Amino acid sequence: MSDAATGEISQEGMESLVDDFSSDRQAYHVPWGKAMMWIFLVSDTFIFSCFLVGYLHARVTTTQPWPPQSEIFALSFGGDPIPLILIAIMTFVLITSSGTMAMAVNYGYRGDKVKTFWLICVTAVFGATFVGMQMFEWSKLIAEGVRPWTNPFGATQFGSVFFMVTGFHGLHVTGGVIYLIWVALRVRRGHYDNKGFEIVEIVGLYWHFVDLVWVFIFAFFYLL
Amino acid sequence: MAYVPLADQDQEMEMHHPHTWVEKYVFSQDHKVIGVQYGGLAVFTGIIGLALSLLFRLQLGFPESVDFVDPNFYYQAVTMHGMIMVVYFLTALFLGGFGNYMIPLMLGARDMVFPFLNMMSVWTFLISVVILMASFFVSGGPTGAGWTLYPPQTTMAGTPGHDAGIILMLVSLAVFVVAFTMGGLNYVVTILQYRCRGMTLMRMPLTVWGVFVATVLGLFAFPALLVACIMMMFDTLLGTSFFMPAVIEAGSPLDYEGGSPILFQHLFWFFGHPEVYIVALPAFGLVSDVLSVHARKNIFGYRMMVWAIIAIGGLSFIVWAHHMYVSGMNPYFGFFFATTTLIIAVPTALKVYNWIFTLWEGDIRLNSPMYFAIGFIFTFIHGGLTGLFLGNVVIDLPLSDTYFVVAHFHLVMGVSPILVLFAAIYHWFPKISGRMFNEKLAKVHFWLTFLGAYSVFLPLHYLGFLGVPRRYYALGNTDFIPLSAQDLNSTVTVAALIVAASQILFFVNIIGSLKWGKKADPNPWGAASLEWQTPDTPPVHGNWGDRLPTVYRWAYDYSVPGAAEDYIPQTVPENEVLAASNDNFETNKNPSPAAI
Numbered sequence A: 001m002s003d004a005a006t007g008e009i010s011q012e013g014m015e016s017l018v019d020d021f022s023s024d025r026q027a028y029h030v031p032w033g034k035a036m037m038w039i040f041l042v043s044d045t046f047i048f049s050c051f052l053v054g055y056l057h058a059r060v061t062t063t064q065p066w067p068p069q070s071e072i073f074a075l076s077f078g079g080d081p082i083p084l085i086l087i088a089i090m091t092f093v094l095i096t097s098s099g100t101m102a103m104a105v106n107y108g109y110r111g112d113k114v115k116t117f118w119l120i121c122v123t124a125v126f127g128a129t130f131v132g133m134q135m136f137e138w139s140k141l142i143a144e145g146v147r148p149w150t151n152p153f154g155a156t157q158f159g160s161v162f163f164m165v166t167g168f169h170g171l172h173v174t175g176g177v178i179y180l181i182w183v184a185l186r187v188r189r190g191h192y193d194n195k196g197f198e199i200v201e202i203v204g205l206y207w208h209f210v211d212l213v214w215v216f217i218f219a220f221f222y223l224l
Numbered sequence B: 001m002a003y004v005p006l007a008d009q010d011q012e013m014e015m016h017h018p019h020t021w022v023e024k025y026v027f028s029q030d031h032k033v034i035g036v037q038y039g040g041l042a043v044f045t046g047i048i049g050l051a052l053s054l055l056f057r058l059q060l061g062f063p064e065s066v067d068f069v070d071p072n073f074y075y076q077a078v079t080m081h082g083m084i085m086v087v088y089f090l091t092a093l094f095l096g097g098f099g100n101y102m103i104p105l106m107l108g109a110r111d112m113v114f115p116f117l118n119m120m121s122v123w124t125f126l127i128s129v130v131i132l133m134a135s136f137f138v139s140g141g142p143t144g145a146g147w148t149l150y151p152p153q154t155t156m157a158g159t160p161g162h163d164a165g166i167i168l169m170l171v172s173l174a175v176f177v178v179a180f181t182m183g184g185l186n187y188v189v190t191i192l193q194y195r196c197r198g199m200t201l202m203r204m205p206l207t208v209w210g211v212f213v214a215t216v217l218g219l220f221a222f223p224a225l226l227v228a229c230i231m232m233m234f235d236t237l238l239g240t241s242f243f244m245p246a247v248i249e250a251g252s253p254l255d256y257e258g259g260s261p262i263l264f265q266h267l268f269w270f271f272g273h274p275e276v277y278i279v280a281l282p283a284f285g286l287v288s289d290v291l292s293v294h295a296r297k298n299i300f301g302y303r304m305m306v307w308a309i310i311a312i313g314g315l316s317f318i319v320w321a322h323h324m325y326v327s328g329m330n331p332y333f334g335f336f337f338a339t340t341t342l343i344i345a346v347p348t349a350l351k352v353y354n355w356i357f358t359l360w361e362g363d364i365r366l367n368s369p370m371y372f373a374i375g376f377i378f379t380f381i382h383g384g385l386t387g388l389f390l391g392n393v394v395i396d397l398p399l400s401d402t403y404f405v406v407a408h409f410h411l412v413m414g415v416s417p418i419l420v421l422f423a424a425i426y427h428w429f430p431k432i433s434g435r436m437f438n439e440k441l442a443k444v445h446f447w448l449t450f451l452g453a454y455s456v457f458l459p460l461h462y463l464g465f466l467g468v469p470r471r472y473y474a475l476g477n478t479d480f481i482p483l484s485a486q487d488l489n490s491t492v493t494v495a496a497l498i499v500a501a502s503q504i505l506f507f508v509n510i511i512g513s514l515k516w517g518k519k520a521d522p523n524p525w526g527a528a529s530l531e532w533q534t535p536d537t538p539p540v541h542g543n544w545g546d547r548l549p550t551v552y553r554w555a556y557d558y559s560v561p562g563a564a565e566d567y568i569p570q571t572v573p574e575n576e577v578l579a580a581s582n583d584n585f586e587t588n589k590n591p592s593p594a595a596i
Helices: A013-022 A032-061 A085-110 A113-143 A156-188 A198-223 B021-026 B031-061 B071-107 B115-134 B164-193 B206-237 B261-295 B302-318 B331-359 B368-391 B393-399 B403-433 B439-466 B484-516 B574-580
Strands: A074-076 A081-083
Touching: A032 A156, A032 A198, A032 B164, A032 B206, A032 B261, A074 A085, A085 A113, A085 A198, A113 A156, A113 A198, A156 A198, A156 B206, B031 B071, B031 B115, B031 B484, B071 B115, B071 B164, B071 B206, B071 B261, B071 B403, B115 B164, B164 B206, B206 B261, B206 B302, B261 B302, B261 B331, B261 B368, B261 B403, B302 B331, B331 B368, B331 B393, B368 B393, B368 B403, B368 B439, B403 B439, B403 B484, B439 B484
Parallel strands: none
Antiparallel strands: A074 A081
């Protein structure tokens, strides 16, 4: 009777996969919280996938023409309207925040609490900026008469999907900002000095996920 | 700093030990208390579901003489019965109840990985049940759209409960999804990451495998339900048209256009079909363990059983549209989904064969849990065979909206899982309560339930073949249905009343045994798996006393030649087995298949 746990643990390829699944005690060499976050994110992926599939289906079945996004989401700064400029800036801000988040994780594992704290804070500020710009975008569309139940530019479903999908994503970002601030404060208070800084990576996983989802929303809703 | 797994650290998980009565029994973080709370709440909603079914069965059986069920209430009762039984009773009882109770005990863990989250899960579940029950008391009553909540009729004025009832139903389901996610993440991470020394995945009891795969299915399938609920809520409250096409009601068009009711059906069944297996897989697991223990044999083909569970779990995501052959979707889909549906019958049949081979030449002890487990094999084969009929498009088309479908899914996912539940409750009752139940009463309960359930659901197949449509308030004078169909309907109602009444025996037995039952042996059935090896019966908070157990073998070492007893607990190392029996014995040369 062999005991897999006492053997050497392979780190690469199929062997490591087999080792993970034939070991006792634990399948993955990660903390519980991180494993849980990964599984939650896969579950959350299904939520957003269902939203996007629902959106694509609605777009195919609706009887009215789909409005041209590049014109609706255009802003003019004195001159000609620039298509999708606000969304481009929002996407840029959110992807930049992923970069600062990755740096925070790095400094967290090095034990540099001050830099970690500030980098998480910068990430949270970027996130809040994103939500702020989304509020601006919403109020602009609402001022133009777009509602979940009506849309002066074409298919009703455009308004419904827009407010539902971006709203649900916006809630995720808002929740992420709160989560980031909470973790940042606890990092500064020294809450993780003995436990280790995996929590920074865990919140980072969530944050990168929210970014990645935005990339898909951007591609499917604004560009397609 | 390298990460050190918690089980390897000297100082184990910090236990949050309760200090007050409230912390111990109400806001408890102990997985066992939470399991019992989940189970109790699920059984409570299940009783309401059962009572509703009796009300509409009375109407169906005796339409002339029952005047307290009007058409609106009939539809509301049918709807709430379906939703309560599938989601709030079976799912919650198998995963919330048995999952919570069994996972840490069977894996040799002290608790779930995040006990506080686990406690939040059960209280969120309570909130969802309260919201669901509240719909009985709002104006218009609960929704009567059928448990599948198909639009457009859910939100249209002719449907009972189209205003407040449907909203409460959708909110309650969304809250349930949140509760399930909190619990489900805990189960999955506990199973993957918090097993005791020596407990590899392939040494886990099949109960844990069933719960594990079912939870993964739940985590991937419930999102579709959540999204469908959100979109339908928007349709109802905000007037969006996700699911609502242009509709003319009472001569005037409604404010909807361009939505797709089929989209809802796809989303709903993308949840709804895996949901069948969310209920069935834990039942498969539990019944495998019960059969193996009482047949004194290892489960036949353990590895095959595990892979069958995984295969069923995977396939269950690509069969959903077999619920929609008559929906008006693209008919070419029917071919694909009929094929996958018949493929999923292969691993399922494989499991049935293995259960029967487990019984084959076993030293069968006909204890009452075994009665229910064998009864399950009967009802499951029966319900499974009618599933082959309905999986084929051409046979499904005429049978789709008849009682044949009702008979099929009640046998396969109503009666069968409930028989497993009874088997499991009787089987583990001595461990959970520390008392023995009354064996004779349990056997009477089995025969009444088993024969009664058959006499309820077997006639429904014939009604279906006659073309009796489901969901009708009363048959009336319909030319194509013979008058004798109504006699059959009345018989079914009488049988249903008897089955329901016989459940009183179960509650009398369980509740009475808590007080008067004789004290149970720690391992009354002689089971090898870990939950029977706890130092205390019932297990105390922390489960294992000072030291976590170490596992040396799989959970199915029964009737091993040469061993002192006819079972070897998982915690017994190989050399102690040898010490226990002085003869030279062969099993050591042929280690059990799970010994990797």
